[in-house]
Amino acid sequence: MNNGRLYRRIAVAAVLLSLLAGTVLMLILGKNPFLAYYNLLQGSGLAPKAKYAAARSMWTDLSSFIDFWTPMIFAALACAVAMKTGLFNIGISGQMLVAGFLATITIGYSGLSAYLAKPLVILIGMAAGMAVGALIGFLKYRFNINEVVSSIMLNYIAEYIISFFIQTRFVDPVSRQSKNIGAAARLTLQDVAIGGYKFSIPLAFVLAVIACVLVKIMLDRTVLGYELKAVGANRTAAGYAGIRVGRSMIVSMAISGALAGLAGVSYYLGYFASIQPKVLVSTGFDSIAVCLLGSSDPVGILFSSFLIQVIAKGSTYMSSQQGLESEIVSVITGLILLFSACSAFFMGLVVSRKNAKNNTKDLRFGDEAETAPAAVTAAVNRPAEDKGGEEA
Amino acid sequence: MQTQTTTGDYIVEMVGITKRFPGIIANEDVTIRIRKGEIYALLGENGAGKSTLMSMLFGMYEPDEGEIFIRGKKEKITSPSYAASLNIGMVHQHFKLVSNYTIAQNIILGAEPTKKLLGFIPIVDEAKANREIAEISRQYGLEVDPTAVIEDVNVSTRQRVEILKMLYRNAEILIFDEPTAVLTPQEIDSLLGIIRALRDGGKTIILITHKLEEIRQVADRCAILRRGKLIDVRDVPGMDAREMAALMVGHEVQLTAEKSAAKFGDPVLEVSHLVVENEEHFQTVRDVSFTVHAGEIFSIAGVSGNGQTEIADAVAGRLKAKSGTIRLHGQDITNMSIRQRTLAGISYIPEDRQQVGLILDFTLRDNLGLKDYHKEPFQKSGMLNQPVFEENSEKLIDGYDIRSANRGSTMVRSMSGGNQQKAIIGREIEQDASLCIFVQPTRGLDIGAIENIHRQIIAERDKGKAVLLISLELDEVTELSDTIAVIYSGAFGRIAPAEDYTTSMLGEYMMGVAKDNAKNGGGNE
Structure with missing residues (x-):
């Protein structure tokens, strides 16, 4: 309840602090930090640039930013569902690739009409990701193979097998990537002319927002979500309560995989139209940071993915406008990520300050200590519970 | 209640101690004076403030009001390590041992005897440690095998290791927090023997417990705490168990449960x-x-x-x-x-x-629904019905007197052991x-x-x-x-x-x- 509020406040503070750290760095380098941050916004289409090339505008930049943002939302949601069940899905990139590849070769290269092709792309993407995810869950349940190991291995398997087929069957001789898919199958409408500008309209973004809402409802309001969270919080107790732990893990990984599949199709058949062989996109790995920054909460993820993607997309423009070396830009984005990721630490800091008021050193002690400073104990053990005091 | 003067007779004096936690007073103006070489018991129900009081002596909390004198000298005990430097040691209810280390390694952890290899490389002198440990265990009848690994030994041995840890660090004042909670009757007897031996060896023992029997067997004096207040301090010889129990809980307790004859069915x-x-x-x-x-x-x-x-x-x-x-x-x-x-x-x-x-x-609300969430009306077509959870939780909280800070919204982790148990018992009994x-x-x-x-x-x-x-x-x-x-x-x-x-x-x-x-x-x- 209130824990969410405290967490949000700290996340915001962490982001502000990181921007401050970036500011200091840029001042040392003799750059104008405000301008640099403004460039960041310009680069990602959130602020108008001084001038645009033909058929571009701030709004077209923004639409392409949203297109870029979409796969990250799906991927971070995929991570969150697994995380809530106590599983670590590090195979999101591989699941994205499998989904993207299968949708590309089945629908992408078919001549189906847009009304048929787009839903099919989405369905095939979900199904493919779900199958890979469920497989990882099954391996864990049946053979007790750690999901981190199996998903990393599956990442490699997917990467190399798919590269083999792309390079032997589907390669575009010029780009050395898979051949571009047909426009009918693409989830982003390209070059839609509105008022003289050409927009790319990411249809999957609507789906991503809906997915956020659905995952939130699933986790908070359904029997399934209750079971998944129970398994994530305490597997033994979940089993004692009659929850089938193995089944919950498979279901969780299947849902996670399906979301990763959506990330895959919105990336390979939306933002891009082709697949680069022998490369796993970083989105799947970055999504873990995004998920943690958003405290594994779908609404939090909407914000954290936005922040991360603004930085990712705007930093090139910032570096070119400010004459900053791209390495420095990486340092600044790294700082932002670092501070944001440390929000859990800041949380602990806030909590222990609160404790200091009670002269409390070790709260995990004895039965009575548990009764007495109930609220404080909770806060230490789980930096979540916040009670009255912090308002002061 | 007593004068603020101190005399040399007492090794530990806690005078006018008050400790508040949000929403609760754990200790209110408690004064205890412990003589050197006695077994001093702290008796009280869970939540009476015994552990909190001792946590302040051990430096885990600092009192809001009141003063602590050790050997007649006023001390501000700010940390457990400072407490250790005053020769105060504590055996916790939950042991703090490294399970894949040997007994000797656990005992010396943090206070390792070192020797110089080749004259300059400092290494742990395990032989010396084993020798010292063997000597201490002989002295107090605490037999352990210093080379045994913790995870292979039973609970009572682990407890001995905790005791040896304190003795190894020259503790003079030994605090035992509910030491018998995890032991079998035979083990309890042997532990009480050890405690007596420690006292006879000149140590001062503070025993936190809610078991009258143990106090009767070993303690010299007993302080009774109830809801954070000191009710009385009694000499144990000649004390009446029933009266003590009454002082502890504040009303007459039935020491044996009343039950009618059983009627066996199918x-x-x-x-x-x-x-x-x-x-x-x-x-x-x-x-x-x-x-x-x-x-x-x-x-x-x-x-x-x-x-x-x-x-x-x-x-x-x-x-x-x-x-x-x-x-x-x-x-x-x-x-x-x-x-x-x-x-x-x-x-x-x-x-x-x-x-x-x-x-x-x-x-707490979700935990109270842990066995029912999948049944109607707790869920309808896969969707949880929060009002039903709330209703169920309110019913159980009141029916089973489950106490928590925010009723159903309390995280169970923050609740006391007794209330956690009440929650489970309520939930399970209501299964019918x-x-x-x-x-x-x-x-x-x-x-x-x-x-x-x-x-x-x-x-x-x-x-x-x-x-x-x-x-x-x-x-x-x-x-x-x-x-x-x-x-x-x-x-x-x-x-x-x-x-x-x-x-x-x-x-x-x-x-x-x-x-x-x-x-x-x-x-x-």
Whole structure:
């Protein structure tokens, strides 16, 4: 309840602090930090640039930013569902690739009409990701193979097998990537002319927002979500309560995989139209940071993915406008990520300050200590519970 | 209440101590003075403020008001390490040991004797450590094998290691926090012997407990705390147990549960030739057969680790039976899932309330629905019905007097052990199952709570439920049971009506000294 509020406040503070750290760095380098941050916004289409090339505008930049943002939302949601069940899905990139590849070769290269092709792309993407995810869950349940190991291995398997087929069957001789898919199958409408500008309209973004809402409802309001969270919080107790732990893990990984599949199709058949062989996109790995920054909460993820993607997309423009070396830009984005990721630490800091008021050193002690400073104990053990005091 | 002067007679003086936590006063103007070389007991219910008071002496908290004098000198004890430098040591209720280190390594951890290898490389002098430890253990009768690894030794040895840790650090003032909560009767006796030996060796002992019997056996003086206040300090010789109990809880306590004669109904649980193996294919339960009838409290008595919890887990479905059958109302449930058994009418209060019975990071409301969430009206077509959860939680919180900071919204982790147990018991009893399994239902709870739980167990029986009670507390077993089975090394030594046993007989069967043929069980049939 209130824990969410405290967490949000700290996340915001962490982001502000990181921007401050970036500011200091840029001042040392003799750059104008405000301008640099403004460039960041310009680069990602959130602020108008001084001038645009033909058929571009701030709004077209923004639409392409949203297109870029979409796969990250799906991927971070995929991570969150697994995380809530106590599983670590590090195979999101591989699941994205499998989904993207299968949708590309089945629908992408078919001549189906847009009304048929787009839903099919989405369905095939979900199904493919779900199958890979469920497989990882099954391996864990049946053979007790750690999901981190199996998903990393599956990442490699997917990467190399798919590269083999792309390079032997589907390669575009010029780009050395898979051949571009047909426009009918693409989830982003390209070059839609509105008022003289050409927009790319990411249809999957609507789906991503809906997915956020659905995952939130699933986790908070359904029997399934209750079971998944129970398994994530305490597997033994979940089993004692009659929850089938193995089944919950498979279901969780299947849902996670399906979301990763959506990330895959919105990336390979939306933002891009082709697949680069022998490369796993970083989105799947970055999504873990995004998920943690958003405290594994779908609404939090909407914000954290936005922040991360603004930085990712705007930093090139910032570096070119400010004459900053791209390495420095990486340092600044790294700082932002670092501070944001440390929000859990800041949380602990806030909590222990609160404790200091009670002269409390070790709260995990004895039965009575548990009764007495109930609220404080909770806060230490789980930096979540916040009670009255912090308002002061 | 007493004058603020200090004299040299006392080694520890805590004067006018007040400690507040948000919403609660843990200690209010408490003054205790402890003489050098005495065993000073702190008696009180859970939540009376005993541990908090000692935590301040051990430097884990600082008092809001009041002063602490050690050896007549005023001290501000800011940390456990400062407390250690004042020769204060504490044996915690939950041991703080590294499980894959040897006993010697655990004892010296943080205070390792070093020697110089080749004259300049500092290394731990394990031989010296072993020698010193052996000497200390001989001195106080604390036999341990310094080279044994912690995870291989039993609870009472681990406790000895904790004691040795303090002695190794030259502790003069030793605080024991509920040291007997985890021990068997024999182990308790030997621990009390050790405590006496420590006192005779010149140490000052502070014993936190809520067991009157122990205080009577070893303590010299006893301070009684109730709701954070010091009620009285008594000399133990010549004290009256009943009066002490009354002072402790604030009203007369019935030390024996009142129960009417049992009216046995039909057999509810029939276990025959049950064998359970652990992961190493070791038979933890060997060919056990018994029957529990409606309206019967069937207890399994025994020293911890003899297979009794495995029986409970096998009946509840948490462990698979290697062979044998388990029937509930004549229906074979041997291969049913946990959920199916729950629905067939088994409720289960597990031994480990924090790891098994509850999800600590869930709210109390969600925990109280842990067994029901999948049933209507808790859910409708897959969607949870929050108002029903809330209603259920309000009903149980009031019905079972579960105390927590924010009622249903409290994280269970922040609740006290007693209230966590009340939550499990409330939830399980409300299942209205025909068989109720209680494993160690009152472990670590205070007299008031124990009394309450005992009443509830008897009430369940009187409602015609079959009760399977597994407890290490002999008093509990003899007080409540209609039938007692004594387990030793995975097999029943005897099954007989409770009145056929004397306490010493129980002890003999528990230690495997006496043995009947109870194989085809049902001395109660």
